[in-house]
Amino acid sequence: MTNSDTNALLRSIPATDVLLNAPWAAEFSGRLGREQVKKIIAEALGEIRRELCGDVRVSLPVDELVVSRATSLLRLRASSTLKSVVNATGVVIHTNLGRAPLADEALAAVNAIAGTYSTLEYSPEQGGRGGRNEHVEWSLCRMTGAEAALVVNNNAAAVLLALSATASGREVIVSSGELVEIGDSFRIPEILSFSGAKMRAVGCTNSTRTQDYRDAITENTAVLLKVHPSNYRIEGFVKSTSREELAELASERGLIFMEDLGSGLLCPLGVAFANRERSVRECLEAGSGIVTFSGDKLLGGPQIGVIAGSKNLIDKMKKHQLLRALRADKMTLAAFDATLRLYLAGRQGEIPVIRMIETDKSALLEQARRLCRILKRGAAQRGAGDFAVSVVETEDAIGGGSFPTDMLPGFGVGIRSACFSAETLAAGLRTAPVPVIPAIREGCVILHVRTLLTGDEQLIASAFLKFFMPAKPALPAARA
Structure with missing residues (x-):
């Protein structure tokens, strides 16, 4: 110009x-x-x-x-940038998509408490100040067998508080094979440093023996730390020290044995490979003095971090100045309390994460067939013959750092188009008013049904029709 x-x-x-x-x-x-x-x-x-x-x-x-x-x-x-999405990725505990969706009872508990004043730190019986931790400690102790329990805003905070209260200025011994990074911000060495503890790594990446810990203990040692490997595995020649061995060594030398379990498994899962994951109760029974874990992973509740274990250690953390900066809010506590009570009542199958993990293939196949029919019907109504929609087998993942090498067999709906690439189709679904987040496999958009919630099928159908099959213009009216 x-x-x-x-x-x-x-x-x-x-x-x-x-x-x-x-x-x-x-x-x-x-x-x-x-x-x-x-x-x-x-x-x-x-x-x-x-x-x-x-x-x-x-x-x-x-x-x-x-x-x-x-x-x-x-x-x-x-519009808010924080909005609901349809998780069609097949990853049950999807960190980027908010991890665990809450159970109906947890949602009701949040709704009941959020818009009112509450007994967050008030005791009606005593007519004075109460403690916010009291709302969940009893349930946690019943579910885990712990003497005492404490909650903070996430598991990273739980690890930080536990180490700050028990090992600041002293040594923490940890296996070289457990110096993990979770996500892009939680690194065990950095958390140890920030807590004021001095890290002493022992053994090799693939092999750490009890003797390695024993040889590293000094007068300044405070904690033997065991860390869940989370989202990675070492295969081949691997040797690690069991929690029972570490608990015995810690008891023998007058040290604290602390375990960062990561995902908070409270009860057995109905999938074959899950028996390799130890529950919080099993870790404590094996001798762990402190166990830290997340509330929004395998437990299926809100984002929260839990420290469970010895009462004298938990009491020390309750008095630590760092606790106030890490405490959980009233809505999180309400959701967590309601989730724990589902476990206590034996109704954990009502928790979405548990339900999704345990759904069998036959139910997923029927769900995939239903979604396929819905999308095919919509395509036919719009005269969009260039879309191929079919039921496909999938491999789903639990996610959240749990069982990274184990997949859940499932089903989904595959979409191909003669006019649009898989990337274009996926981008269109993601820009719907309620974004639909699919997977892509070998040039095909895959909608995994395992991770769909009630009402998601209709949202997928709406996004599919609106963005890829616009209504054809009406024909002119016939002349009289």
Whole structure:
């Protein structure tokens, strides 16, 4: 474009105040406030001016471009970026998608407590201050066999508090093969350092013996630490020291044996390979003095970290100044208490994570067939013959660092198109009002049914039809 063309386009951009008074801006003023809408419109106009000055060609008339850009930006700012999604990935405990969906009773408990005042730190019986930990400690002790228990905001915080209270300024002995990183921020060496403890790694990556721990103990040693390997496995020649051996050594030398279990398994799971994972109760019975674990992984509750074990050690942590910075809020405690009570009542099958893991293949096949029929029916109604929809076998994962090499056989629905790549199909599903998050395998979009919740099939159908099979224009009416 010539300079005169650019200047003409720039002059044709409406003023911010003119746009602010347009009918389409009124809706956003009610949701964001007039002043914020004005700033967002100005931001959109600034983007367009920079593009025009940079000789970027525009495909729309400037007035249409301005309205399109401003409304898109306003819609983005007016909606929360934290929203519900459909998890069709087949990963049950999906960290990026919020891990464990809560059971209905946990949701009801949160709803009942969130909008009111509560007994969070108040005892009606005593007419004075109470403790927030008391709302869940009894249930935790019954489910785990622990003498005492304490909750904080996640398992990283649980490990940090436990080490800070028991080993600050002293040594913690841990196997070199257990210096793991979980996600992109939780590293055992860094947590140890931050707690004030001094790490002493023993053994090799694939082999650590009891004698390695014994030889490393000094007068400054406080804790023998065992860490769950979480999302990785070493195969081949591997030797590790059992918790029973470490518990015996710790008792012999007057040390604390602490175990970071990661996922908080409270009861047996109905899948064949799960018997390799020890429950919290089994770890404590084997001699662990302290066990830390997450509430939102295998346990199936909200994000919370639990420290269970010896009463004298837990009491020390309850008095630690760090606890106040790590404590859980009232809604988390309400959800966690309700989840624990489902376990106590033997109703853990009502917890979504447990239900998904234990669903058998025959039920998944029927669910996949039903979803396939729904999508095929929608395609037929829209005359979209270029989509191939079929039931496919899948391999699902528990996720959350649990059983990383073990897969759950399942079923899903595969979608292929002669007009769209799998990446384009997946991107379209992800941009639905309720994003649908699928998997892609060998050029095919896969919708795993194991991780679908009630109502998700209809959301998938809506996203599928809206983004890939727009309604055909109506034919002209026949002449009389």
